[in-house]
Amino acid sequence: MIMALRASRRQLAILLPALVYFLWLGEYLWLLHKGRYKAYLQPSLWPLLVVAVLIILLFIYSTIRGQSRAAHPHGVGSPWIQIALLALPLVFLWTVYGKTFGTHTLSKRSMDLGVMATSSMPLVEDRRTKNAVENGPVEKVTLLELKIDRREELLGKQVLTEGMVWSDPQRLKDFLLDGLPEGCFVLFRFRVVCCAADAVPIGVLTCGNEARNLKDDEWVNVQGQYGLRTIGRDAVPCIQVEAVNSIPAPPPSEQFLFRQRWSLPGPSKP
Amino acid sequence: MTNDQCEMTEHAPSQQMEPFLRPSTASVKSGTALQWGFVILALGLLIYYVLPTAAGKKTLADIFTIYLSIVLEALPFMLIGSLAGGFIEEFVPREKLTHVLSDRKVSSVFIAAGMGLIFPVCECAVIPVVRRLLKKGVSFSAAVAYMLAGPIVNPIVAGSTAVAYMGEWQVVALRLVSGFVIALVVGFSMGHLFKGTEALKDAADQEESCHSDSHGCGCGHPDHDDHPCAEGSGPGSKLQGRLVSAFQHAGDDFLDVARFLVMGAFFAGVLRGLIAESTVLGMMVNAPFAAIPLMMILAMALNLCSEADAFVAASFRSIIPFSGQLAFMVLGPMLDVKLLLMYLGIFRHRAIVILASMTFLLTFLIMVLIQTIRG
Numbered sequence: 001m002i003m004a005l006r007a008s009r010r011q012l013a014i015l016l017p018a019l020v021y022f023l024w025l026g027e028y029l030w031l032l033h034k035g036r037y038k039a040y041l042q043p044s045l046w047p048l049l050v051v052a053v054l055i056i057l058l059f060i061y062s063t064i065r066g067q068s069r070a071a072h073p074h075g076v077g078s079p080w081i082q083i084a085l086l087a088l089p090l091v092f093l094w095t096v097y098g099k100t101f102g103t104h105t106l107s108k109r110s111m112d113l114g115v116m117a118t119s120s121m122p123l124v125e126d127r128r129t130k131n132a133v134e135n136g137p138v139e140k141v142t143l144l145e146l147k148i149d150r151r152e153e154l155l156g157k158q159v160l161t162e163g164m165v166w167s168d169p170q171r172l173k174d175f176l177l178d179g180l181p182e183g184c185f186v187l188f189r190f191r192v193v194c195c196a197a198d199a200v201p202i203g204v205l206t207c208g209n210e211a212r213n214l215k216d217d218e219w220v221n222v223q224g225q226y227g228l229r230t231i232g233r234d235a236v237p238c239i240q241v242e243a244v245n246s247i248p249a250p251p252p253s254e255q256f257l258f259r260q261r262w263s264l265p266g267p268s269k270p
Numbered sequence: 271m272t273n274d275q276c277e278m279t280e281h282a283p284s285q286q287m288e289p290f291l292r293p294s295t296a297s298v299k300s301g302t303a304l305q306w307g308f309v310i311l312a313l314g315l316l317i318y319y320v321l322p323t324a325a326g327k328k329t330l331a332d333i334f335t336i337y338l339s340i341v342l343e344a345l346p347f348m349l350i351g352s353l354a355g356g357f358i359e360e361f362v363p364r365e366k367l368t369h370v371l372s373d374r375k376v377s378s379v380f381i382a383a384g385m386g387l388i389f390p391v392c393e394c395a396v397i398p399v400v401r402r403l404l405k406k407g408v409s410f411s412a413a414v415a416y417m418l419a420g421p422i423v424n425p426i427v428a429g430s431t432a433v434a435y436m437g438e439w440q441v442v443a444l445r446l447v448s449g450f451v452i453a454l455v456v457g458f459s460m461g462h463l464f465k466g467t468e469a470l471k472d473a474a475d476q477e478e479s480c481h482s483d484s485h486g487c488g489c490g491h492p493d494h495d496d497h498p499c500a501e502g503s504g505p506g507s508k509l510q511g512r513l514v515s516a517f518q519h520a521g522d523d524f525l526d527v528a529r530f531l532v533m534g535a536f537f538a539g540v541l542r543g544l545i546a547e548s549t550v551l552g553m554m555v556n557a558p559f560a561a562i563p564l565m566m567i568l569a570m571a572l573n574l575c576s577e578a579d580a581f582v583a584a585s586f587r588s589i590i591p592f593s594g595q596l597a598f599m600v601l602g603p604m605l606d607v608k609l610l611l612m613y614l615g616i617f618r619h620r621a622i623v624i625l626a627s628m629t630f631l632l633t634f635l636i637m638v639l640i641q642t643i644r645g
Binding site: 024040045062065093195197200 | 578
């Protein structure tokens with residue numbers, strides 16, 4: 001009887017690795033469908049996920065065809081615990097998919113608002129004057145272009161961009177040495193290079209009467225002139241708001257901004 | 271352990287009766303760690319569901335998101351690494367491998383430390399490959415050197431560092447050379463401190479199972495006649511059988527190491543989700559001399575991929591001295607919380623402590639030297 005029980009347990013243990021492989025196969029296929037993986041990973045990593053799916057299929061084939069080490073109890077720990085541990089990330093995914101980073105995350109991350117000493121302003125002011133197109137066409141840009149890739153080129157231009165609102169004046173003092181002016185907030189998003197673990201917030205100061213009464217974490221699009229604003233002894237890149245509209249939060253796979261891993265920031269036009 | 275030695279213990283009565291009831295001490299310790307890992311992860315989930323405050327839930331959701339992103343990105347690399355290990359096991363003759371990377375040759379450690387230039391691997395993929403190389407007879411020194419240098423001294427990491435630092439090749443060169451030197455020194459030292467397989471966790475498992483593992487592939491499969499890795503028997507003599515065998519070895523390696531990744535990534539997520547960067551950076555502003563060790567600790571806590579860490583390091587350019595940024599980029603791929611737990615899949619605890627201490631100390635000293643030279 002005991003021998004029979006042991007034999008059946010052993011037979012069951014043979015199938016456990018296959019079960020884990022099937023679960024992970026399902027997870028990667030689900031993430032690849034509709035680009036859901038972009039809630040966690042850089043879009044250019046999709047071939048890696050496809051390779052993972054193919055290898056898992058090979059492992060399933062070999063596990064079903066032959067015997068796996070997990071079937072042999074001389075392995076480390078109970079095979080049930082091993083398999084349960086490997087399956088747990090799936091429960092985590094099911095629990096938190098769709099819950100993305102927000103203002104609460106900012107307290108753990110550093111954000112560069114581009115604050116500069118006013119002594120460096122004349123050069124930038126010249127650039128702004130050259131670029132100024134008061135009634136020119138509105139250019140739709142991402143915060144990544146605005147703050148990093150095309151930061152000088154866009155100074156003085158009309159821009160339309162979107163992101164989340166952060167308007168806690170107390171915390172913002174950490175970033176703006178002489179305090180936050182009335183009617184201003186920070187429009188921010190997270191930039192990712194490889195995965196969400198390296199997410200860094202990118203924010204731009206946004207000011208204007210239309211900027212009042214917005215809630216933290218609210219998604220908005222902002223239209224206005226991008227320029228420099230003097231706050232105390234500092235000059236801060238800022239959007240002077242002409243219109244702010246609440247927009248629905250994008251799906252989790254579209255909330256991050258991704259920097260192409262091999263791309264250098266574009267050259268600034270003189 | 272050789273097959274001859276195995277035969278000496280083959281007829282031990284207790285092992286013949288219940289071999290699977292006699293796990294090694296190392297196995298028991300790892301099994302306990304595994305159970306604790308499961309309990310901690312499950313507890314994390316439970317706390318999320320019972321936590322009454324929205325703020326607490328959001329923080330936990332951030333931790334889980336970071337955790338998942340690390341696991342989702344690292345697992346494919348680990349699958350690829352496991353597959354490579356499986357093919358090495360099945361198709362690369364032991365003699366050829368040990369000829370190039372044998373114990374007796376000093377050059378083998380140099381070759382291993384530079385192998386990432388030809389076989390680029392990230393820190394997650396390298397673990398199953400190294401595990402299999404060790405089982406295949408590669409010297410401990412060479413394996414450690416490859417494990418530490420592979421994720422740094424490779425063209426992909428060189429490229430991403432160059433991009434992050436806007437083409438400053440001096441940064442790239444310093445990063446690669448530092449990684450290479452540290453891997454060499456640690457590799458040689460570990461080989462000197464640990465003889466044979468005494469640093470390896472699986473040594474005990476192999477001792478216990480080798481009486482039935484006489485085909486010598488170190489896979490632990492007792493059913494020699496059926497197992498395809500038994501030379502000249504069954505499907506083992508055909509290409510298809512050897513491919514299946516390679517996949518089986520790869521699958522075994524994957525299952526053995528992936529659970530340490532699952533645990534390690536969780537601790538990484540906790541640290542990344544709870545430690546405020548501003549706290550660490552603030553400490554450096556008040557004590558600039560502390561930038562190197564603090565950035566090293568930050569690298570260990572953040573557990574970033576070696577492809578991405580240069581971008582994070584570069585974002586500290588205006589705040590942190592160069593040596594601190596370099597320390598962040600050099601130590602991270604060799605030693606972080608996730609890797610420490612993954613090392614449990616290969617090494618004994620004592621070996622991990624010595625490996626980690628030596629790597630940390632050496633990185634610190636080299637960074638101090640670079641800081642002194644550059645001023």
